[in-house]
Amino acid sequence: MTSAIHYPATSLKPRRDESLQSGHLWIFSGALQQAPHWVENGGILDVKSDTGKFIARGYYNANTDIAIRILTHDPDEAIDSDFLRRRIRSAMQLREVFEPEVTNAYRLINSEGDGLPGLVVDRYADILVAQIHTAGMEQLRPLVIEALMQETGARGILLRNDSQSRRREGLFVQEPVVVAGEVPAQAEVRENGVSFFIDFWEGQKTGFFLDQRDKRESLRKYTRGKRVLNCFSYTAGFSVYAALNNPPAQTTSVDISEPAIDAAKQIFAMNGLNPDDHEFIVSDVFEYLEAAWKRGELFDSVILDPPAFAKTQGARTHALKAYRRLNYLGMQVLKPGGLLLTCSCSGVIGMDDLLGTISVSAQRLHRPVQVLESYTHGLDHPINIAMPETAYLKAVFCRIS
Template identity: 75%
Template sequence: MLGGHLWIFSGALQQAPRWVEAGGLIDVKSSTGQFVARGYYNPQTDIAIRILTHDPEEEIDAEFLRRRIRSAVALRRVFDPDITNAYRLIQSEGDGLPGLVVDRYADVLVAQVHTLGMERLWPLLLPPLLEETGAKGIVLRNDSQSRRREGLAVEEPVVVAGEVPEKVLVRENGVQFEVDPREGQKTGFFLDQRDKREALRKYTHGKRVLNCFSYTGGFSVYAALADPETHTASVDVSAPAMEAARQHFLLNDLDPGKHAFIVADVFDYLEEARRRDEQFDVVILDPPAFAKTQSARSQALKAYRRLNTLGMQVLRAGGILLSCSCSGVVGMDDLLGAISMSAQRLHRSVQLLESYTHSLDHPINLAMPETAYLKAVFCRVE
């Protein structure tokens, strides 16, 4: 914690602060009585205190929250809104506001509150979010199951400020997408893959591209835009996601009739494609998190090995594999190890071409490497 970490676990407390109500603010002092930090407290969770400041003179009030929001907004000014107007605005600990995530889609903000302490601060957050961003509407999506661990209710999405349309048209690297801020996965779109989607373009000219766990076809649209001769096949278990993917092709003046949209379990599809001896030039594996807790890590690693083995079996010699993991308990070395083991099993060699983690709108507090979750690698498989 003295090194800048923002969590204090319950086992590290010499004395449980029973005089502070759950979610309330508290000062943390050393065994000698010296001020260490100020944060909010929840006795129901392993992470008992989440730090907001290490400055004893800094009060946690409306002005404090405004300063943090203003700092987050300043960082995102690197985005030209004429090219990219969809990005993460506030990344929890990465922006000094643990428990809060806010994504921006054009003039709409979608907020998620994950912790009890941040829930208590929420009324103070609403005015500066509107005023510092100029947003025309805010949706509060407290529908994450992770809230239960904090003793919070899982709620239906609700518009808490201004007006929010059912669908919001956004730009990402000049590519257009339509986002559902109320019902879409996460907050409506997978913003953390923006730079990987852009990086994919150079590999897909005139190629056959398989996009697994494609959701609404983000990677597929980027791939298809690279070359009129590129053919993409998008696979996802969600029929509504596949319909949205078709609409994204139309939105970007691409003919969806020249591409495939397949509603299927990805593992089943890959098994069947292997039996058909079907081959692709580029295979994208971007699954949901296989492990959200340390206890699930072992099973997750097995799943990554199986998935990458199946992906390589439908990848032609010399083809490009983009393999991703958003499991926080699975590190980059774990992902590379799974890919290497899959290649060894198939007697194939792999060249690591590029590796990615988070883009700049998903900053990580350097003192908290465990909050990094995203890994993506481009490999050539011989």
């Protein structure tokens, strides 16, 4: 069948279409018969097999190894405003499971997982915070913003194009800017009935780590002990859940960012918790854990939720060493029979790698480990099953005897 919609076309080398047929959304430059110099970076083009058969339609970038990111496999589907609105509506339908009175903060668009590579949109009540990571999505930006406003009824959209990953696409890193409606400096949102204070403009990522929602909820059933240590706490999301679940408990939240610790205290107060009953420490986590061990401090629960130690395959070996050291230090300050929640958001580190670091650290300390639960992404962070390399988050609940 010949498409009635025509875009510039490029062809693949023989037998390079198998992953695309299974639903993968990336084409690497080495799979192309020749670089499509007739298409500008970010421009839409059709992809054909070596025999001339239509395979997919996507956008091109000569600056990256991922030369083409697929948007559709339908030859009759134009990449226009209607296309974007259909994808946004589909994403919104998935998130209808959230009851606004209980949870009104979640990821609305998860890039490839929602069929819109290069676009991330987080919803905080009636405010959207968007990130555009690729040249192709940057070209579609005006249509994306218009479609988001039309479909979601948002009060405003803040564009946070401040990620360094944009440089790999040949894009500028930009200051946050309001691109539609109005966006306040800060706002209060709900997650599983817990209140959080969001700084849209200065906060990490889009203002909050929404991908840990289900892990924070799961933590409730484990934090019955008196002392809970939350490392890399940011604004102390895990600590708030622990304190609300067990009011007699004392939580200790450690983060290197003083503004994050200040915000954590405010979030405690928002939820009716007295910050003075808990510890908030501005420190490098590794230094804190070493000092706590030397002091002989022990905790009933230890939470290790570090930033990504590796963002490229080349950093993988160093990252594994860092995870082993972190888990070793965390176990040293954990009481026998205590709970360890350890996480990794490094895409090049798999679940087996994380379990391996737990095992090696425990063996060094001669402490048995029982794995209780393991998690990946929440339902608002869907992953395309044909693209396991886009899965990044791992979390494991363990009992350390």
